[in-house]
Amino acid sequence: MxxxxxxxxxxxxxxxxxxxxxxxxxxxxxxxxxxxxxxxxxxxxxxxxxxxxxxxxxxxxxxxxxxxxxxxxxxxxxxxxxxxxxxxxxxxxxxxxxxxxxxxxxxxxxxxxxxxxxxxxxxxxxxxxxxxxxxxxxxxxxxxxxxxxxxxxxxxxxxxxxxxxxxxxxxxxxxxxxxxxxxxxxxxxxxxxxxxxxxxxxxxVVDRQLEWKNWCATVNTDHTIDMVDISNESAEHLEFPERVVRASLGWVIS
Missing domain, CATH: 2.130.10.10 (YVTN repeat-like/Quinoprotein amine dehydrogenase)
Structure with a gap:
């Protein structure tokens, strides 16, 4: 036009x-x-x-x-x-x-x-x-x-x-x-x-943090989350093929 x-x-x-x-x-x-x-x-x-x-x-x-x-x-x-x-x-x-x-x-x-x-x-x-x-x-x-x-x-x-x-x-x-x-x-x-x-x-948006009991999760990039157990300082780096839109911490009884 x-x-x-x-x-x-x-x-x-x-x-x-x-x-x-x-x-x-x-x-x-x-x-x-x-x-x-x-x-x-x-x-x-x-x-x-x-x-x-x-x-x-x-x-x-x-x-x-x-x-x-x-x-x-x-x-x-x-x-x-x-x-x-x-x-x-x-x-x-x-x-x-x-x-x-x-x-x-x-x-x-x-x-x-x-x-x-x-x-x-x-x-x-x-x-x-x-x-x-x-x-x-x-x-x-x-x-x-x-x-x-x-x-x-x-x-x-x-x-x-x-x-x-x-x-x-x-x-x-x-x-x-x-x-x-x-x-x-x-x-x-x-x-x-x-x-x-x-x-x-x-x-x-990065550096979003979630906390639950002794766990802390940080969304560092749009595809990665770092998990830390503050009770023993163990850590795990998680990578995802798709963008992380939302995240929550908790537990599920199966």
Missing amino acids: QLPKNTFAIDAHWSSSTARQQVAGGKKSSESMLVVTSDGKLMFLSKLGRVEKSVEAHTGAVLATRWCEDYTALVSVGEDGQVKVWSHSLMLQSTLVQSSSPVYSVSWSPDSSQLLYTSGKHLIIQSLQPSSKSLQWKAHDGLIPAVDWSLLGNLIISGGEDRKYRWSYSLDKPDSGTLFSLSWTMDSTQLAAGCADGRVIFAH
Whole structure:
């Protein structure tokens, strides 16, 4: 698809054809992409590039958009400092936030009851419930262009112009410049980031530890676990052909 001259696609998010069919009450619903543009539009595009629906969503550029987990609603944020919630048919439900600075990124909580968005150097969590207080904290030393909230791990990841990306127990400083976009995989074990120098970087969560009685298990890489018996300091290195998504310690009576 070719957008009109001087109109640029800023962000996009695929919908699931199965999920959209459920939302549509069992009617056929083809897979489509949610796209936002530099001239304030929010639109649905088919896989063939046809515009299914388009609305004027923000004053100035729309900077990010995301479907909620069950595809019954979506959110958009923009240069006008607004955070807007829309129905799956692009009907405006509410203007949740009106801030004085642009909102560069947004993500839903795993249960779709809250929204995480950026404001300068700060991250803010806002409930969808009216008159509820927001939770705000300074997350970076520079502007934050990218955030994501994992569905299974309930972890928040943020990328800032201080060239750092963080989650609750990890910090890394890649040499790729500003991270403009971040996204978790569905199993919350890996993430991808779009970078200022044109690269896409991939990362996975490591050093996850599990403890049970005298045993300690550490997920060192996405394919290995180190087991240690602290009672006698014996150790065993386990390797798996597939990625380790989840692990638990315990015993089973056979």
